[in-house]
Amino acid sequence: MSIYINKDTKVITQGITGKTGQFHTEKCQEYANGKNCFVAGVNPKKAGESIFNIPIYASVKEAATQTGATVSVIYVPPAGAADAIWEAVEADLDLAICITEGIPVRDMLEVRNKMKAKEAAGGKKTLLLGPNCPGLITPDEVKIGIMPGHIHKKGRVGVVSRSGTLTYEAVAQLTELGIGQSSAVGIGGD
Structure with missing residues (x-):
């Protein structure tokens, strides 16, 4: 059983037109169901354009409304x-x-305080992974972030880590032992 994301998750890339955003969005699209999951990019100066057949919107709100996306990955x-x-x-x-x-x-x-205030006022809670995280992956379904997809194998063990490289090491060792993962989540080091 995966957590947070699956093959039906719709994802927005904030910073899709930057070098890092472009590179990793393309890698995520190439992994499993990524072509169907990555549905929008955001850059106010490039709204109306597209990259990798992903439309670019002026705001996250507009992108979410137009595509039904529920997740954003941030490379800003x-x-x-x-x-x-x-x-x-x-x-x-x-x-x-x-x-x-x-x-x-x-x-x-400041962001944390605004998030807490929004939730206290009855607003919808958004879960934040990061900053400085490698992202997360549900093997053979979708990866969001910078994790290498090839080291993962679908299975029942969940992996959560603060360190990106230690996440990769733990996953690689599990896979080598024939133990698959349901999800691997990097929570971030900052």
């Missing part, structure tokens, strides 16, 4: 990443996955 540089996280939260997504490393602590404290 540190100076703008907290705003990108908050935009995903304001759009009422179920899950925001922030790959970005080095976001100022003060910015993340």
Whole structure:
């Protein structure tokens, strides 16, 4: 049984037009059901364009409304990443996955406080993985983030880790022993 994501999950990439966002979105599309899962990108300056046959929207809210996406992966540089996280939260997504490393602590404290206030006021809760996380994967279904897909094998064991590289090592050893994973989740080091 997987957690958080499956082959039917619809994903938005924030920062899809940047080098890192492009590279990893393409890798995610190439993994299992990724072509069907990655349905939108966000860049206000490039709205109306597309990349890898993924339409680009001006905002997360617009992308979610148009596509039914419930998850966002964030590859935005540190100076703008907290705003990108908050935009995903304001759009009422179920899950925001922030790959970005080095976001100022003060910015993340502000986001955390706004998320708590939104939830306390009865707003929808968005789960945040990260920042500085490798993402998550449900083997043979979908991967979101920077995890290498080839080391995973579908199975029953869940893996959760703060460290990206230790996640990969644990998964690779499990796979080598013939033990498959239901999901592997990197919660982030920042």
